[in-house]
Amino acid sequence: MLIIIEMKEFECKGCGTFICLPKDKIKNPFCPECRGVMLPVENSANQADLKKFKCSECDEIFFMKKDKLPYKCPFCNYTFSVSPGLKQEERL
Numbered sequence: 001m002l003i004i005i006e007m008k009e010f011e012c013k014g015c016g017t018f019i020c021l022p023k024d025k026i027k028n029p030f031c032p033e034c035r036g037v038m039l040p041v042e043n044s045a046n047q048a049d050l051k052k053f054k055c056s057e058c059d060e061i062f063f064m065k066k067d068k069l070p071y072k073c074p075f076c077n078y079t080f081s082v083s084p085g086l087k088q089e090e091r092l
Contacts, residue, residue, distance in 0.1 A: 007047070007063070010038035019074060020050060020063040029062065029074030038074070053080075 007020040010029060014036030019029060029038045050063040053070055057078035064070060070080050 009041050011041045012036045013039050017068070018065060021074075022061065025060075027060075027075055030072070030077075032062070032064065032070035032072050032074045032080075033068075035072060035077075 006023040008023050008025065009018070009020050011018050012031035012034060015031060015034045017031050017033045018041075019032065019038065021029065030036070031038055047063075049065055051066045051068075052061060052063055054061050055073040055076060055078050057073060058076040060073065060075045062070075062074055072079055
């Protein structure tokens with residue numbers, strides 16, 4: 001069963017990274033790749049092409065394209081592990 005979530009879509013002004021947030025989020029995100037400014041876009045992303053991420057620091061949820069991995073949380077600056085084998089992440 002496919003659950004449709006209403007999303008707000010953003011694209012980074014600097015590097016072009018694309019993320020989606022649930023529409024009820026009121027915070028403006030930073031780019032999870034380069035920390036640049038994210039601008040709202042009307043792109044109507046296919047939700048089947050998105051992967052859900054949850055920050056273990058601030059519990060915010062965001063979505064990125066399946067072929068991308070976040071470097072930083074778009075909200076709290078938490079650093080995601082770039083090596084999936086590592087058991088511990090660090091905050092820079």
